Amino acid sequence: xxxxxITELDLIRGxxxxxMALDHGTSLTRLMGRASPSVVTLSQFLPSSTAELFxxxxxxxxxxxxxxxxxxxxxxxxxxxxxxxxxxYAYNAVTLVVIAAALHWAQPVLIExxxxxxxxxxxxxxxxxxxxxxxxxxxxxxLQVYIVFLMLAPAFAAVMFWxxxxxxxxxxxTWLGMQVLEHTIxxxxxxxxxxxxxxxxxxxxxxxxxxxxxAYGPIAGTILRRPAVVWAAGLVVAVLMVLTIGQRxxxxxxxxxxxxxxxxxxRATLGPVRVLSFLSLLVLMIWVxxxxxxxxxRIGRLFTLLGRHSLAAFCASNVGLYGVxxxxxxxxxxxxxxxxxxxxxxxxxxxxxxxxxxxxxRGRAADRVPSEAPQAxxxxxxxxxxxxxxxxxxx
Numbered sequence: 075x076x077x078x079x080i081t082e083l084d085l086i087r088g089x090x091x092x093x094m095a096l097d098h099g100t101s102l103t104r105l106m107g108r109a110s111p112s113v114v115t116l117s118q119f120l121p122s123s124t125a126e127l128f129x130x131x132x133x134x135x136x137x138x139x140x141x142x143x144x145x146x147x148x149x150x151x152x153x154x155x156x157x158x159x160x161x162x163y164a165y166n167a168v169t170l171v172v173i174a175a176a177l178h179w180a181q182p183v184l185i186e187x188x189x190x191x192x193x194x195x196x197x198x199x200x201x202x203x204x205x206x207x208x209x210x211x212x213x214x215x216x217l218q219v220y221i222v223f224l225m226l227a228p229a230f231a232a233v234m235f236w237x238x239x240x241x242x243x244x245x246x247x248t249w250l251g252m253q254v255l256e257h258t259i260x261x262x263x264x265x266x267x268x269x270x271x272x273x274x275x276x277x278x279x280x281x282x283x284x285x286x287x288x289a290y291g292p293i294a295g296t297i298l299r300r301p302a303v304v305w306a307a308g309l310v311v312a313v314l315m316v317l318t319i320g321q322r323x324x325x326x327x328x329x330x331x332x333x334x335x336x337x338x339x340x341r342a343t344l345g346p347v348r349v350l351s352f353l354s355l356l357v358l359m360i361w362v363x364x365x366x367x368x369x370x371x372r373i374g375r376l377f378t379l380l381g382r383h384s385l386a387a388f389c390a391s392n393v394g395l396y397g398v399x400x401x402x403x404x405x406x407x408x409x410x411x412x413x414x415x416x417x418x419x420x421x422x423x424x425x426x427x428x429x430x431x432x433x434x435x436r437g438r439a440a441d442r443v444p445s446e447a448p449q450a451x452x453x454x455x456x457x458x459x460x461x462x463x464x465x466x467x468x469x
Contacts, residue, residue, distance in 0.1 A: 090127050095394065120315060126352040137284065
């Protein structure tokens with residue numbers, strides 16, 4: 075099976091990973107009691123986070139790589155899905171062991187804030203819950219959600235190939251249902267990381283549908299050819315930033331409390347405003363990456379590398395965020411926290427560079443979309459042409 079990568083999406087995912095790493099370091103130290111200003115990321119000024127985009131793009135790349143050229147549902151889809159799930163499971167387990175060893179120097183406040191307390195007080199029960207995907211310490215639960223989705227991906231793919239409208243209808247119905255039912259149907263993850271699996275499946279599986287239909291090329295082409303789309307997305311993002319500042323940071327303006335509350339922006343159930351926020355942000359990021367040809371810049375290549383080795387990068391970020399927490403607990407100084415966040419990013423880039431250098435070389439050529447000359451891309455509307463033949467049944 076030919077598995078071409080889309081370099082712009084790797085770049086965007088790399089940026090999302092870096093932003094998520096900073097956000098996780100910020101969140102864990104806040105749970106420990108840090109009240110100082112945080113490192114600035116997009117998530118602090120929008121009613122959505124980078125996690126939603128990462129789930130959507132991960133599903134897209136899974137569908138693009140493993141479903142787009144399949145004529146029908148087959149066993150290879152099952153093998154690919156479950157092998158990837160096993161990879162995530164193994165990486166997450168190794169990361170748990172590394173972090174647990176580092177927490178030998180942790181104070182009780184970090185143990186409790188990171189939810190390692192269960193493993194510390196009841197190692198057998200805590201590890202059993204982790205192995206059964208019931209609960210996990212801070213940061214390690216995200217991959218558990220991915221594992222659940224990957225285990226279910228073959229069943230959803232079978233429905234996609236059998237009756238595509240039924241697959242879309244299922245995602246729409248469950249998402250709409252969760253806007254009403256909220257947390258009444260749940261897994262342990264719903265409360266621990268504010269992700270309702272019934273709602274968030276629309277991101278990963280919705281991305282799979284788009285990836286199987288190779289929708290990125292037409293979508294990116296529309297964004298580049300229609301300036302009104304970019305202006306509309308920019309206006310939405312600007313308005314939501316103003317609303318978010320009024321809700322979260324009204325004290326900056328001298329007000330005693332929030333000026334308003336943004337409705338329908340719940341994280342767990344993916345409220346409509348939250349969906350509008352991250353989709354508008356995605357439009358802008360696609361336009362910027364194509365318009366300025368970021369994949370051909372030095373910083374762009376760094377973020378693309380991060381996105382290409384997303385599993386290694388995410389596990390490195392989990393190890394690094396506990397380094398941030400351990401560093402901050404020693405002094406409580408904001409300068410230490412900021413320096414540790416910067417070192418976290420440096421550690422992620424160094425680790426993926428090491429991974430890339432020693433990763434198996436076989437198949438790498440097929441993993442890349444061939445580069446075109448900049449002039450050819452401008453002639454094509456500023457974008458990087460991709461093969462757009464649809465092998466997924468028309469919906």
